Amino acid sequence: MTSITSHRSLSFDVAGEPLFIKGFATTRWRIIDLAPGQAGPWTLDLQLYMTERAAYRFNLTSDTPRLFVRAGEAGARPAPAAITASQDVAAGWLDGEHQVLEVDMPLAIQAWIEAYLAHRGEAPAEGRKKKRKGAGRAREIEA
Numbered sequence: 001m002t003s004i005t006s007h008r009s010l011s012f013d014v015a016g017e018p019l020f021i022k023g024f025a026t027t028r029w030r031i032i033d034l035a036p037g038q039a040g041p042w043t044l045d046l047q048l049y050m051t052e053r054a055a056y057r058f059n060l061t062s063d064t065p066r067l068f069v070r071a072g073e074a075g076a077r078p079a080p081a082a083i084t085a086s087q088d089v090a091a092g093w094l095d096g097e098h099q100v101l102e103v104d105m106p107l108a109i110q111a112w113i114e115a116y117l118a119h120r121g122e123a124p125a126e127g128r129k130k131k132r133k134g135a136g137r138a139r140e141i142e143a
Contacts, residue, residue: 006048007046008036010043010046010083011035011040011042011043012032012033012035012069012103014032014080016028016029029071030101030103031069031102034103042080046109048085048113050120052085052086053117054122058087059085059087060113065105065110066085066102066103066104067083067102067104068083068085068101069100070084070090070099071098072099074099075099076099085109
């Protein structure tokens with residue numbers, strides 16, 4: 001059985017475009033020229049983790065699968081430091097007040113993640129836990 005690697009190098013550039021919101025000037029940053037390999041001004045390794053398999057599946061089944069790039073502090077010029085295919089990880093970065101840029105996931109990366117999931121197995125279904133009768137309720141104590 002062949003082994004499916006769990007990381008891929010991706011290169012890209014970051015472009016800013018001026019934006020005016022309610023009279024205030026700002027810059028909207030976006031990822032451009034995303035490609036496999038190490039040819040761009042920025043290169044990051046997309047690492048897949050067993051614990052994120054359900055998040056990868058969720059992303060792949062969305063209308064537009066995305067990759068997320070942690071790009072430094074919110075409000076600052078982007079300095080890409082990490083990339084993920086997990087919306088859960090990206091949400092954690094946002095909670096930490098990091099700037100997160102999104103980009104459409106290339107079909108080649110979608111196919112690679114599908115192969116990873118096929119090789120490693122889908123995440124186990126998280127079934128509902130049964131509550132014990134009376135669990136979570138205060139009990140009266142007889143005096």
